Amino acid sequence: MTPTPHDGSSAVLDRRYRSQRLMATIAAFGMMVTVSTVAAAGFTVVPGTEHFGVGAGRYLIWYSVFTLSTAAVYTYAGRLLERHGARVMSIGGSIGVAASFVGMGFAPNLAAFYAWAAVLGVSWTGCTYLVATHLTTVWHTHSRRGTVVGIVATGFSFGGFLWGLVFPPIVANFGFTGAFTAIAGFVVLFAVLPAIFLVRETSEIISEVPGSAEPDARDRGRRLTRGFTIVTALLGAAFFLFALESAFVSVQPAVYDNLGVSATTAGLLVSVYSISGLIAKPILGYLHDRLGVIALYTVLVCLFVLGLPMIALFGDLGSGVLFLLLPVAALSLSVPTIILPLVTLRAVGQERFAVVYGFALSAFAVGLAAALPLWGLIRDLTGSYSLAMLGGAGLGIVGVLISFAAYRVGRSLRHDADGPGRPASVASTR
Numbered sequence: 001m002t003p004t005p006h007d008g009s010s011a012v013l014d015r016r017y018r019s020q021r022l023m024a025t026i027a028a029f030g031m032m033v034t035v036s037t038v039a040a041a042g043f044t045v046v047p048g049t050e051h052f053g054v055g056a057g058r059y060l061i062w063y064s065v066f067t068l069s070t071a072a073v074y075t076y077a078g079r080l081l082e083r084h085g086a087r088v089m090s091i092g093g094s095i096g097v098a099a100s101f102v103g104m105g106f107a108p109n110l111a112a113f114y115a116w117a118a119v120l121g122v123s124w125t126g127c128t129y130l131v132a133t134h135l136t137t138v139w140h141t142h143s144r145r146g147t148v149v150g151i152v153a154t155g156f157s158f159g160g161f162l163w164g165l166v167f168p169p170i171v172a173n174f175g176f177t178g179a180f181t182a183i184a185g186f187v188v189l190f191a192v193l194p195a196i197f198l199v200r201e202t203s204e205i206i207s208e209v210p211g212s213a214e215p216d217a218r219d220r221g222r223r224l225t226r227g228f229t230i231v232t233a234l235l236g237a238a239f240f241l242f243a244l245e246s247a248f249v250s251v252q253p254a255v256y257d258n259l260g261v262s263a264t265t266a267g268l269l270v271s272v273y274s275i276s277g278l279i280a281k282p283i284l285g286y287l288h289d290r291l292g293v294i295a296l297y298t299v300l301v302c303l304f305v306l307g308l309p310m311i312a313l314f315g316d317l318g319s320g321v322l323f324l325l326l327p328v329a330a331l332s333l334s335v336p337t338i339i340l341p342l343v344t345l346r347a348v349g350q351e352r353f354a355v356v357y358g359f360a361l362s363a364f365a366v367g368l369a370a371a372l373p374l375w376g377l378i379r380d381l382t383g384s385y386s387l388a389m390l391g392g393a394g395l396g397i398v399g400v401l402i403s404f405a406a407y408r409v410g411r412s413l414r415h416d417a418d419g420p421g422r423p424a425s426v427a428s429t430r
Contacts, residue, residue, distance in 0.1 A: 020200045021139040024086075025148065027194035029155045031090065031132035034097065034191040036159025037183050038066075042250070043167050047176040052110050062104070062117040064369055069121030071365035077125040078358025086131050087199045093126020094191035098184045105180025127191045129361055133341045134354050138202055141350075143289060146342050150285025153337045157277035159190075164271060228413060231347055232356050234406035235340070236363035241399035242336040243367025245392030247375045248308060249273075249333060255385045259315045261322070269322055276330035284331065284338040293346075297404050300335060304396045307332035312389035332396065336364065343403050347410025 041063075048059045081089050100120035107113035132152060140148045171179045248255065252273065256266035287296055307329040314321050341357060348356045371392075378388040 017202075023198040024135045024139045024200055025152060027090070027198040028132040028135040028152045030190040030194040031094075031127050031135075032129075032153055032155025033159040034094070034187055035128050035156045036163060037097075037101070037186060038063075039160050039250075040163040040167055040183055040186075041180075043163070043171050044176060044179050047171060047179065051176040052113070054110065058110065061110075062114055063372075065114045065117040066121040066124070067365050067369040069118040070124050071362045071369065073122050073125045074130065074358045074362035074365060076358070077130055077361075078355035080126075081131065081134060081354040081358070085201050086135055087195070087201065089126040090131050090191070090195035090199050093123050093128075093131070094187060094195045096120075096123025097127060098187040098192055099123075101180050101184040101187060105177040105184070125358075125361075127195060129337070129341075130354065130358055133357065135199065137341070137345055137353065138350060146285035146288030146338070147282060148285065149288075149342060150282035150338050153281045153285075153334070154278045156337070157274045157281070160274045161271065161278070164267070164274065228348055228352060228356065228410065231406050231410040231413065232359055234402050234409065235344055235347070235356065235360045238399040238403035238406065239336065239340060239360040239364040240367040241395045241402070242340065243364045244371045244374070245304075245308065245396045246333060246336060246364075246368065247371035248329070248389065248392065250372060251375055251385070254379070255311075255315075255389075256322070258379065258384055259322070261319050265319045269319065269326060272323060273326050273330055276327040277334060280327065280331040280334045281338050284334055285342075288339060288342050293404070293407065296339070297400055300332075300339065300400050301397055303328065303332040303335075304393045304400065308389040308393040312386040312393075315386075332393070335396070335400070340403060343407050347407045347414075349414055 045056055045059060049056055052059065077089075097120060100116050100123055103116035103119070104113055107116055132155075133149065136149050136152050137145065167179070167182070170182050174182070252270055253266050256269055261269065287299060291299065307325070310325050311322065311329060314325070340360070344357050344360060345353050375385060375388045378391075379385050
């Protein structure tokens with residue numbers, strides 16, 4: 001909400017607000033691009049196993065260490081964000097992520113490699129999903145907020161598309177250490193520099209408006225979240241269930257190989273999925289802005305029915321069918337990064353958002369840590385990933401219903417806690 005001071009400086013402050021809103025949005029996009037670096041690290045499996053002289057299973061333990069350390073910290077990251085602000089969090093987090101990737105590249109043994117992966121997980125919470133979504137929602141309080149959230153979230157797909165083009169030759173020419181150094185350079189470009197030069201809080205503008213100073217963030221966190229335990233638990237459960245389906249993003253190549261698709265075609269399918277994500281995320285944001293909540297959730301249930309289940313049932317008919325079904329799957333798999341943060345915002349309000357969303361992201365990280373080996377186990381037991389895709393989609397529908405329950409309960413609690421007299425910029429999120 002643009003500040004409206006009562007003196008002649010209104011136009012100047014309005015221009016400054018819009019300028020800093022744009023800068024914060026660009027920084028948030030860069031943070032979402034940074035999320036794609038985990039996908040890039042997938043290209044290091046072959047050189048990594050050769051570098052350490054171990055199998056893929058032992059090498060990939062780093063991903064479990066990274067994910068679980070992220071889950072452990074996200075619960076507290078929301079409170080740190082409330083206390084210290086997005087600028088401090090993003091600068092510290094992005095520098096930590098860049099340093100962690102360098103440390104992983106130069107690790108002399110697996111123990112050091114895993115230790116740097118733990119540092120990566122801790123740092124990750126300061127410059128990816130949580131801070132990016134916070135910046136987007138706190139600066140964009142207008143009716144097109146969901147569309148902007150969707151556009152910012154395309155950073156992940158944009159980054160994945162870039163990695164697919166440039167990273168294979170980097171790995172081939174510079175090996176294990178060069179690959180991780182390149183990822184660190186990528187983080188500096190898309191996260192560290194934007195955090196230093198672009199990230200600002202709305203309070204830096206609003207505090208210049210007479211009578212508009214916000215309460216100290218140190219005093220807000222526990223007070224604001226008191227009574228919202230049920231909502232937080234429901235959202236955590238929904239995020240966990242969505243993560244069980246989101247494993248598809250990481251195992252796509254294996255799924256296509258299992259369906260008898262050639263490696264070349266599988267690469268094209270991964271690219272199609274990334275491009276579909278670029279389109280799908282703004283669409284979901286737009287649907288959030290234009291549809292009522294009940295209509296939106298009806299659409300989401302249909303997407304989950306038509307996404308991965310159709311691939312599981314008809315994917316063996318050939319790559320042509322997969323090219324048709326992937327855009328729908330991309331829509332359903334974008335729900336955790338678009339609809340869930342927006343539903344969280346509607347359920348608990350902007351002031352509670354960082355704390356509650358941080359906990360929900362912890363649940364999502366735990367779900368991912370459980371999902372990947374579970375998908376592999378199902379493949380080993382049944383000979384295909386079909387059951388995993390069907391089960392993931394079914395649990396995704398349950399997650400949709402649980403998140404809707406969280407929305408209804410949260411809106412009721414907010415009406416009681418905030419009261420009808422609170423200002424629109426604080427007590428409502430459209």
